[in-house]
Amino acid sequence: MAKLVPRPELTFWERIYFVEIFKGLATTFGHARRTLTNPAASITLMYPEVQPDIPRDYRARHRLMKRPDASPRCVACYMCSTACPARCINIVAEESPDHHIEKRPAKFEIDLLLCVFCGFCVEACPCDAIRMDTKQAILAGDNRADFVVDKAKLMDWDPKDYPDTDVQSQKAPGGKLHAQALEEFKSGTYH
């Protein structure tokens, strides 16, 4: 049963309607005057010059996480492409040279034109290999092919763009924790 919202009882002056019109006019004129005299009051972002501040947990373009030796963390398990409702992830697996790891992606493509940015792939990934925290929310391209991002492009990110608290990113090549992580990696204690 829908909730019944009682209509507010109008007073006599509200019924006359004209007084309320003038109140509304005063409000809008106040806004107009404020924006005219003080341009800083305008809430518009001067877009191309000023970029919007996108939070880190905004679901933006994907990236593939990297191991300390710059190989992708992805093990080509197809969990993400199975979870994907838009079926925009195309993975081709191949055998991994590392005997600890069974498979690795030979091809990892995401068609951003199909992607609905739901984040299910990130949820589904068992080894934190795919993330959507690149802050690249505004995607532009000249043709459809530009929107199909491949493995190289997905892995082309800089640890310096990510906060120190993001340990996983800092362990990738170039990150603050990379040297230490590489040692662990070589000694086999890395996980």
Add this chain to the structure above:
Amino acid sequence: MLPELNAILGPIYFWLFAGLATLCGGALLLCRHPIQGAVALIGVMLSLSGLYALLHSPFLAVLQILVYAGAIMMLLVFVIMVLNQGLDDRIPRFDAYSLIGLALPVLLAALVLNTIGDSRSGIVEHAGTVRAGLETVAARMFDTAGGGWWLLFEFGGLILLAAIVAAVMLAKRSLDTVADDDQPHHEHAGHAERAAAVAAIPDAATVGRSTETFVKPPVAGTH
């Protein structure tokens, strides 16, 4: 300069407007769709308004546009637009009786033209005519001292009032069907209750929100 110009332009304007009026009248006779006819008739009205202005009757010229073109024809066009959804294509323009019907006006026109031609000398312009401006007409119409037309004016008003009432009575489906959706249903009018109330009104579903908007009912069920 202006009077001389007027002497030349006056007849030109007259023939212009006369030609336009005749042309539009012919178009009214021949055109297929009522809206085309209405536009042709508006053309007649506008050119007649020009003629009235030429014939020293500026007030009637304005009134012709205001009342005829602006109100009556507007109403006609409006009703045509509401009613004629695909109805007009089924009606032939003329039928066999039309030819007989055409004979009468032709006869009449011939008769009138003949009569006017005969009494040509009787109809000449009189020098002492009055220019019927707004003030002149109003002064004559409401001359209560005698010779005024104010009583007739009142009767005209009464007839218009009666016409309004008659039109409302005729066009309303039935006088009870007042679909008052503009009243706030703020008490306890739940959806079911309201639907029952609407269903109680005969034909409310076909009439829609308001009966005054002349919504055409579906064919089935109305006969």
Add this chain to the structure above:
Amino acid sequence: MSHLDPIHVQLLAAVLFALGLAVTLTRRNIFFLLMGVELMLNAVNLSFIGFARTVPGDASLTGHLSPLFIIAIAAAEACVGLAMVICIVRNRDSLDSDAYADMKE
């Protein structure tokens, strides 16, 4: 001012009246019937105003006043006529004047 021959005005009025009559008598669509009547009324108006120029002084005003009442009556006629058309179209679902011939039977 210009010198218009009142005869020409009367001729035009006669032509328009004949046209209006022809429309009313020949056309089958009910709207055309109404419009034909309007055209005839207009022709009469024109005739009145044309004749107003042939009589002297105060009497000529009569020619200018009569059309006022004709216009008022025409407005009333259009109003009631259109309401009747709406009423009948609702019942008959037709704009053909033949569909309105019930009174015959």
Add this chain to the structure above:
Amino acid sequence: MEFNDIVLMAIKLGLVLIPFMLVPLLILMERRGAAFIQDRPGPNRAAIPIFGLRLRGFGLVHNLTDGIKLFFKESFVPPFAYKPFYLIAPAIPVMTAVLTPSLIPWFAPISYAAANGVVTVAPSFFDANAGILALFALGSLSVYGVVLGSWASNSKFALLGGLRASAMMISYEVSMGLGALGLFLVVGSFSLTSIVEWQANHVWGIVVQPIGFLLFLVSMFAECNRNPFDVAEGESELVAGFHTEYSSVKFALFMMGEYCHIVVASALIATLFLGGYHLPWLDTVAIKTHLGGVLAGVLAVTALLFLAIAHLVHGRRKQYATLAASDRAARSKEYGFFRALFVLAGLACLGGAVASWLLVKPQALDLWHEGAKVYPLRWSLLTAALQIGIVLAKTLFFCWLFVWVRWTLPRMRYDQIMSLGWKVLLNIALVNLLVTAVIAKAVQS
């Protein structure tokens, strides 16, 4: 007919084009006004690159680009449209918009000494006795643009929009006429010139007929299809209403007709109820006798306006300097240019004010015409120009009111509009008319 007469006639013919000239300003007002009311900066991107500056002209360049786009777009006619009416329809509102300003008195009658005595020039192009009736008649014709356009488009949305619009416009014409009728009853004339003269001699119409003024104003909003009565377009319900099927130049004509209608309606409200070219304590005689002072005052006010704009531009420039803008230099240069322009214009106006205060001392001729001294033609023309300015100022205020109300009030539902028109406004108008008639009769006798 002398040379002067022909020149004056040409000037009056030029005044007929005022609504057209105000259309770009009105569109700018609409866009920037809407933006400022909604805390946005408004359109500010289109620019003309010239001499290393990117001149944006406060958004006026957007109008220019819009115009260029609309006029050079393919003039498309839908295959299902009824072509003759489809093509004629957009011309009808524009036609009425051209004809109606010729009835509005833009200045007081000018009288000047000619070779054959004192000549008086009527203030409007047509000074008909039934002036306001002619205006209403032409206004009622503009409905046909909507009706024919919507019918000829042969589309459901257009037809519904046209039906709603025409029904609304017919309905509100009644209360518009009745609202203004009280004023005519008081004044005793339908001639716009004598209405303004009456207001100059007595009080403004808004004082005599406040209810009539409100009725007329509300009805004018409906006649112009402006926002509380915006059902003709009804973007949220009807795509775009009666001009759904229109594009390119024909759409532009509809839009232009609409804005011209707003200007004419504003001028009409100003003329009927706000004294037209008359200001309190500043009637024609007062302006003529103190022409230098009045001119100086007007120029001083204009100068203040320019300086205020320069100040605003300066504020924008300062604000923009704090932003991380990629083309900050270009913006700064542009704002600097405009600031300099407006400062210069303001200073010029101040100089003009001082000069006119000192130099403009018109001498009346030794001629009397209708109880007033006759001045040489040039001073009469200057007075007329000032009065045109007064009318335009009032007109622009009402134009702004149209924009202001549009972005304040929500659109009304169609049945609410109809019941407001027929059940509220009409009744108020009738009672107002009756009361006015009784009072007018009592005062008269």
